[in-house]
Amino acid sequence: MDAAVTVTDLVVHRGARRVLHEVGCTVPPGQVTGLLGPSGSGKSTLMRAIVGVQQVRSGQVTVLGRPAGSAELRSRVGYVTQAPSVYADLTVRQNVRYFAALHGRGAAAADAAIADVGLTDAAGQLVEQLSGGQRGRVSLACALVGEPELLVLDEPTVGLDPVLRVELWSRFHALADAGTTLVVSSHVMDEAARCDRLLLLREGRLLSDSTPAELRSRGGTDDLEEAFLHLVRETQQEVAA
Numbered sequence: 712m713d714a715a716v717t718v719t720d721l722v723v724h725r726g727a728r729r730v731l732h733e734v735g736c737t738v739p740p741g742q743v744t745g746l747l748g749p750s751g752s753g754k755s756t757l758m759r760a761i762v763g764v765q766q767v768r769s770g771q772v773t774v775l776g777r778p779a780g781s782a783e784l785r786s787r788v789g790y791v792t793q794a795p796s797v798y799a800d801l802t803v804r805q806n807v808r809y810f811a812a813l814h815g816r817g818a819a820a821a822d823a824a825i826a827d828v829g830l831t832d833a834a835g836q837l838v839e840q841l842s843g844g845q846r847g848r849v850s851l852a853c854a855l856v857g858e859p860e861l862l863v864l865d866e867p868t869v870g871l872d873p874v875l876r877v878e879l880w881s882r883f884h885a886l887a888d889a890g891t892t893l894v895v896s897s898h899v900m901d902e903a904a905r906c907d908r909l910l911l912l913r914e915g916r917l918l919s920d921s922t923p924a925e926l927r928s929r930g931g932t933d934d935l936e937e938a939f940l941h942l943v944r945e946t947q948q949e950v951a952a
């Protein structure tokens with residue numbers, strides 16, 4: 712099956728610095744692909760390139776068979792940034808119903824998306840009265856309600872309690888099982904184990920594009936964090952050699 716996203720030799724500069732160095736990777740359809748790496752490694756920049764809002768220096772990004780950012784992709788790709796982008800002076804329900812209407816969907820779809828992110832009890836509250844984590848979940852509900860084919864989520868579980876994190880991850884897998892492609896970034900390695908595939912970034916370079924099992928076997932350890940460190944050391948030795 713064709714990849715949902717193909718990134719080839721991607722170079723991105725931000726300000727005066729090169730922040731992505733000839734990155735190449737693919738994202739398979741109908742799976743949860745994790746984008747993992749330390750803060751500043753380039754995860755958000757790669758996501759921005761995939762959704763077509765990042766100016767690129769060179770290379771190609773193809774999304775659902777089209778160049779990233781094509782007008783035709785707008786309704787097919789959902790993107791949730793780290794900064795919640797919803798209307799603070801509207802309630803949760805009003806926000807999600809508004810985004811539902813933009814996608815030709817009704818109140819029932821909005822209510823289902825609100826339930827998916829665990830906000831049913833807060834549906835009547837103004838967004839400005841919610842916590843940061845709750846606001847992030849309103850953004851997520853607004854993206855879910857459009858039922859995009861590709862969902863790109865920048866650190867969606869930051870600040871969430873463990874129970875909700877587990878629930879959201881099972882929701883991500885249910886979406887993938889129904890055919891949605893998800894790209895989910897995190898800097899928490901324990902979330903890596905929940906992904907079908909892992910893209911590991913460090914200092915703007917892709918260290919690995921593999922399954923968690925392949926990464927464990929390459930690192931000779933069951934601990935993904937250890938395996939990541941092994942890969943970092945291996946890459947440093949290759950660079951030094």
Ligand SMILES: Nc1ncnc2c1ncn2[C@@H]1O[C@H](COP(=O)(O)OP(=O)(O)OP(=O)(O)O)[C@@H](O)[C@H]1O
Pocket residue numbers: 725726730748749750751752753754755756757898
């Ligand atoms: N608007 C900007 N102007 C200039 N440089 C930027 C800008 N935004 C990010 N950068 C730089 O680009 C690099 C990659 O940043 P990016 O936000 O993609 O990393 P990240 O892995 O998503 O980090 P985090 O996990 O902290 O969100 C960093 O060195 C950062 O300082």
